[in-house]
Amino acid sequence: MKLPNLNEARKRTNNQVDYIYLDQSYDENTFKGQKYFLRTYGCQMNVHDGEEIAARLESLGFEATDTIETADVVILNTCAIRENAHDKLYGFLGRCKHEKEKNNHDLVIGICGCMAQEEGVVEELMKKHPYVDIVFGTHNIHELQELLLKKNEKQNIEVYSCEGNVYENVSYKRDSNIKAWVNIQYGCDKFCTYCIVPYTRGKQRSRKSSEIIKEVEELVKNGYKEVTLLGQNVNAYGKELDGEMSFAELLKAVSDTGIARVRFVTSHPWDFTDEMIKVIRDCDNIMPYIHLPLQSGSSRILKLMGRRYTKEEYLELYKKIREWVPNSSITTDIIVGFPNESDEDFKETLEVVNECKYDSAFTFIYSPREGTPAAKIDDKVTMDVKEKRLYELNELVNKYSLEANKKYEGKIVPVLIEGVSEKDNTKVYGYTDTMKLVNVVGAQDKIGEIIDVEIVDAKSFSLDGKAI
Numbered sequence: 001m002k003l004p005n006l007n008e009a010r011k012r013t014n015n016q017v018d019y020i021y022l023d024q025s026y027d028e029n030t031f032k033g034q035k036y037f038l039r040t041y042g043c044q045m046n047v048h049d050g051e052e053i054a055a056r057l058e059s060l061g062f063e064a065t066d067t068i069e070t071a072d073v074v075i076l077n078t079c080a081i082r083e084n085a086h087d088k089l090y091g092f093l094g095r096c097k098h099e100k101e102k103n104n105h106d107l108v109i110g111i112c113g114c115m116a117q118e119e120g121v122v123e124e125l126m127k128k129h130p131y132v133d134i135v136f137g138t139h140n141i142h143e144l145q146e147l148l149l150k151k152n153e154k155q156n157i158e159v160y161s162c163e164g165n166v167y168e169n170v171s172y173k174r175d176s177n178i179k180a181w182v183n184i185q186y187g188c189d190k191f192c193t194y195c196i197v198p199y200t201r202g203k204q205r206s207r208k209s210s211e212i213i214k215e216v217e218e219l220v221k222n223g224y225k226e227v228t229l230l231g232q233n234v235n236a237y238g239k240e241l242d243g244e245m246s247f248a249e250l251l252k253a254v255s256d257t258g259i260a261r262v263r264f265v266t267s268h269p270w271d272f273t274d275e276m277i278k279v280i281r282d283c284d285n286i287m288p289y290i291h292l293p294l295q296s297g298s299s300r301i302l303k304l305m306g307r308r309y310t311k312e313e314y315l316e317l318y319k320k321i322r323e324w325v326p327n328s329s330i331t332t333d334i335i336v337g338f339p340n341e342s343d344e345d346f347k348e349t350l351e352v353v354n355e356c357k358y359d360s361a362f363t364f365i366y367s368p369r370e371g372t373p374a375a376k377i378d379d380k381v382t383m384d385v386k387e388k389r390l391y392e393l394n395e396l397v398n399k400y401s402l403e404a405n406k407k408y409e410g411k412i413v414p415v416l417i418e419g420v421s422e423k424d425n426t427k428v429y430g431y432t433d434t435m436k437l438v439n440v441v442g443a444q445d446k447i448g449e450i451i452d453v454e455i456v457d458a459k460s461f462s463l464d465g466k467a468i
């Protein structure tokens, strides 16, 4: 048994990164006929971890199912970024417990992901949820098969709070055969004062560019049309690796594989270079879409957040990207109600939104995370005020989303068609190069292709179009 430890998770003392080439094979008959239910919350990185977990389960013979009632193993891959994650976990556990007590005493319940890296969560699982069988963290997904094979009678908790390694030769059961996630970097060293990620995911470590390119080339060979390069700060790629490429160089190298579309998330404004903007501008297959989290428009709050840029620096970068890549779309993340955010601070956030007119924005109310510096601040702002701010911000953000989308009406744009629309099966859906969701008529037979679509109507969150 190994429990998470916040002090260990905080440490950044070890410059060494081990690159571990996994050589694992399992007997596919071990759990033949048994079924797994997997639910994943959180960011793209966690979604991609979910694809690894699925591959691991299937390597033992499990098949996927989409109800708890038909499952032999249930795995919840959690996210810890905000407090509401806790409600989701315990709500879900309630259902699993019921199922295990009433119908299936042998049901194996597993918890993993970022919440499993939290001390308080694991303590609570031990005290109040003894029916949970296994708990593992973000650093040891590769031990999942062993944990399942061990069949302990007792709760089996293996969570490492380490700085982390890089594992290669990982198999994924990808959700799509058109677009794929590709990790380029793990962890985060930025320690923004509100954020739990550096504690749940370890230090920043980049994969070797040779491995990344090899993976993308393999995806091209298998017919994939799009890759999204993943990291918490993709543009800090390679900085901690002697002699490694910069992110701009990596982008160029991935572009050179000839894949139809290259995307990347998330870029930190602090690490954004001119070279990056030029590569995005000059390579046709690097999509002109940039997610550029602002967090706050007040330099005072940005400083307290530890974001390493001022409002002015952010705006300068923003304008440069818009100028150099005129067809780009830019989206953002904004937090309202950081401890003691004043009306004046909030007004500055609105001002930046008015100036940037984002294509869209994810907005959040600040949520204190145990162990982070911001959580220790005595906050005088009431939840009522925070909720009003969020409402006001959302009104503004949505107005600009609609405005940005309206500009597409009457235009013909390239759309990668991904599948049949869930709401209306006479339509298909896909994304523009600028990451706008489009529902398309007349392209039922074009799934997996990039086609020209005429936009006939624009809403705040999607476009309607017809294939031409």
Ligand code: SAH
Pocket: 081, 082, 194, 195, 196, 197, 231, 232, 233, 266, 267, 268, 293, 295, 333, 334, 335, 364, 365, 366, 367, 368, 369
């Ligand atoms: N690495 C990315 C962010 C990953 S987390 C970056 O630096 O931009 C995704 C978003 O969740 C963040 O951009 C932030 O807006 C939000 N977030 C993170 N911690 C939060 C907290 N404690 N409360 C509310 N929102 C938070």
Ligand code: SF4
Pocket: 188, 189, 190, 191, 192, 195, 196, 197, 198, 232, 233, 268
């Ligand atoms: Fe969190 Fe900041 Fe790292 Fe993003 S850069 S993951 S917000 S600590």
Ligand code: F3S
Pocket: 041, 042, 043, 044, 045, 046, 078, 079, 080, 081, 113, 114, 196, 197, 200, 201
């Ligand atoms: Fe959530 Fe962990 Fe991602 S906290 S946002 S799943 S890195």
